[in-house]
Amino acid sequence: MMKRSLLLLILFAGPLLAQQNPDWHREFPAFKIGGNLYWVGTADLAVYLINTPQGNIIINSDFPEDVPLIKKSIESLGFKYSDTKIILASHAHGDHDAAVGVIKKDTGARLMIMDADVPETESTRQGRPGAKVDRVLRDGDTVELGGSKLTAHKTAGHTKGCTTWTMQVDEGGRKLNAVIIGSPNVNSGRLLVGNKDYPQIAEDYVKGFKVLKSLPVDLFLGAHGAYFGLKAKYEKMKGGGPNPFIDPAGYKAYVEEREATFLKEWERQKKNPGSGAP
Numbered sequence: 001m002m003k004r005s006l007l008l009l010i011l012f013a014g015p016l017l018a019q020q021n022p023d024w025h026r027e028f029p030a031f032k033i034g035g036n037l038y039w040v041g042t043a044d045l046a047v048y049l050i051n052t053p054q055g056n057i058i059i060n061s062d063f064p065e066d067v068p069l070i071k072k073s074i075e076s077l078g079f080k081y082s083d084t085k086i087i088l089a090s091h092a093h094g095d096h097d098a099a100v101g102v103i104k105k106d107t108g109a110r111l112m113i114m115d116a117d118v119p120e121t122e123s124t125r126q127g128r129p130g131a132k133v134d135r136v137l138r139d140g141d142t143v144e145l146g147g148s149k150l151t152a153h154k155t156a157g158h159t160k161g162c163t164t165w166t167m168q169v170d171e172g173g174r175k176l177n178a179v180i181i182g183s184p185n186v187n188s189g190r191l192l193v194g195n196k197d198y199p200q201i202a203e204d205y206v207k208g209f210k211v212l213k214s215l216p217v218d219l220f221l222g223a224h225g226a227y228f229g230l231k232a233k234y235e236k237m238k239g240g241g242p243n244p245f246i247d248p249a250g251y252k253a254y255v256e257e258r259e260a261t262f263l264k265e266w267e268r269q270k271k272n273p274g275s276g277a278p
Ligand SMILES: [Zn+2]
Pocket: 091, 093, 158, 183
């Protein structure tokens, strides 16, 4: 009895606690990460802005309730929300894409999404954006605007079309490789073995980690600020000195730790088929 109630508590409290993460909707100062790449997200939900002479690209939209904060952040940098030309996403979960339709409608920007995430993005199920995708991306496709080029790497598993974005920025004559991790995490309740909706899920995670380990990295970034220590690095940056977001060692350690966690969970589920991730 005790065990069952504990299990129920974990099952229901997990997603509930995650939804109540106060940092998701908390204002955070917009700032330049490097070159023409900027943070315009909340205190945890990443929104990246790439400023070009032909308008701006943004990666992620967060929830509709976060759009006023994003708009404020963009304008605090001296840019215009209405100059948003292209919307990209880390993956098709509400904390990153629920407002893509809102931003598309506000700005007329084109929405470009990895092929396997398109059905989720276009879905009108509760909480899904129901937004028409203007360009379907394949693994390795590039998105170009005003001299900036981003590459879409399929790092699936977390969702079927989970995307890690890379680009090179020019920081005072130095070329920096930015990597924006889509998500290497296994969410609570996810089945890695015998998943009828997503039979190749575990194999996709394996491939995704291989891709993440192969990318050249200077600027370590991701879909949530928590992946790469946004707050601590931002504070450090304000103090001057070398750019703390240049953190290839932190990236390597993070990816290795996440891979080990995934592999451990996969092994556990192989021995206990049908039991979702904790
Ligand atoms: Zn997610």
